Amino acid sequence: MTFKPNPRYETLDTLRGAAIVWMTLFHFSFDLNHFGYFKANFYGDPFWTWQRSVIVSLFLFCAGLSQAVAVQQGQSWPRFLRRWGQVALAAALVTVGSYAIYPQSFIYFGVLHGLALMLIVARLTARCEVWLWPMGAVALCLPWAAPFLHAAWPGAEALNTPTLNWLGLISRKPITEDYVPLLPWLGVLWWGVAAGAWVLKARPQWLARPVAPALRPLALLGRWSLSYYLLHQPVLMGLLMGLTMWVNPA
Numbered sequence: 240m241t242f243k244p245n246p247r248y249e250t251l252d253t254l255r256g257a258a259i260v261w262m263t264l265f266h267f268s269f270d271l272n273h274f275g276y277f278k279a280n281f282y283g284d285p286f287w288t289w290q291r292s293v294i295v296s297l298f299l300f301c302a303g304l305s306q307a308v309a310v311q312q313g314q315s316w317p318r319f320l321r322r323w324g325q326v327a328l329a330a331a332l333v334t335v336g337s338y339a340i341y342p343q344s345f346i347y348f349g350v351l352h353g354l355a356l357m358l359i360v361a362r363l364t365a366r367c368e369v370w371l372w373p374m375g376a377v378a379l380c381l382p383w384a385a386p387f388l389h390a391a392w393p394g395a396e397a398l399n400t401p402t403l404n405w406l407g408l409i410s411r412k413p414i415t416e417d418y419v420p421l422l423p424w425l426g427v428l429w430w431g432v433a434a435g436a437w438v439l440k441a442r443p444q445w446l447a448r449p450v451a452p453a454l455r456p457l458a459l460l461g462r463w464s465l466s467y468y469l470l471h472q473p474v475l476m477g478l479l480m481g482l483t484m485w486v487n488p489a
Contacts, residue, residue: 248446249458251304256457258297259464265290267475274479295350295419296427302354303361303431304438308446310365311439319362327355329469333417336473341416348405349417351468356405356421357428364429371433378426382407 265287272279281287309319330351338345346352364371389395389410398408407420438445450458460467 246447247462248308249450249455250446250448251301251308252458252461253450253454254304254461255298255301255464256459256461258294258301259460259467260457261290261297262294262468263471263475265294266472270472270475270479273476274483276479295424298350299354299357299424299427300431300434302358303428303433304435305431306358306361306365306428307432307435307439310362311436319358323355323358325465326351326358329465330355332469337416340476344414344416346415346417347401348415348420350419352405353419353421353424354428357425360421360425361428361432365432365436368433368436371429371436375426375429375433378421378429379423380426381422382409384408386410 268277268279268287269281271277272281279287281291330349333346333349333351337349364374367374385395385398385408388408389398395408395410397403398406399411399413401413404413405420407422407424409420412418
């Protein structure tokens with residue numbers, strides 16, 4: 240029997256590639272601010288905070304779509320765990336790298352850490368399909384109840400500690416350069432899985448159609464999203480560091 244690999248969906252790769260380009264522009268602006276080339280409040284200005292939220296949402300929604308595709312194509316648990324291991328290892332590298340640059344606010348539960356946990360949950364719940372819509376809505380809404388929980392129960396202060404703040408039921412944001420807790424972001428990924436399951440059943444042509452030639456570079460970028468994510472910030476910061484040393488030699 241001839242083995243036929245499962246097809247890749249260029250539309251999904253292109254969407255992920257578009258998110259990567261947007262993320263790169265955002266991080267480049269952040270790095271310019273870090274090196275003093277312009278001033279912006281990336282932690283409080285809605286222009287930047289909302290961009291971050293949309294970029295993270297787009298990445299997690301794409302991850303949900305990909306999980307729906309993987310389940311529909313019969314991806315085995317060993318193959319899933321190999322990919323999951325790459326994400327988990329990348330998350331660990333982000334922690335180590337961010338500690339070297341921001342020791343007081345290093346990333347201990349950022350987008351890759353959250354994604355690693357959410358992928359396990361998504362894999363275990365992918366067959367829920369239509370139920371993922373209300374489940375996602377609950378996940379999105381639960382953090383809104385956290386302030387009431389903290390006001391009513393003093394013991395909820397433990398949810399603000401690094402041991403438990405990865406759940407997302409916090410009353411104050413931790414000091415870290417990237418924070419993507421389970422709640423509310425699992426809701427976005429669950430909606431991606433639900434949307435993917437529906438599209439694959441009702442509108443498979445939306446994913447199967449080839450993209451325009453002009454968009455294929457985005458599709459190629461989307462196929463290597465994890466590698467690109469790990470490499471782009473060291474490259475950007477290295478270039479800006481070199482520029483700074485050239486413009487202002489010690």
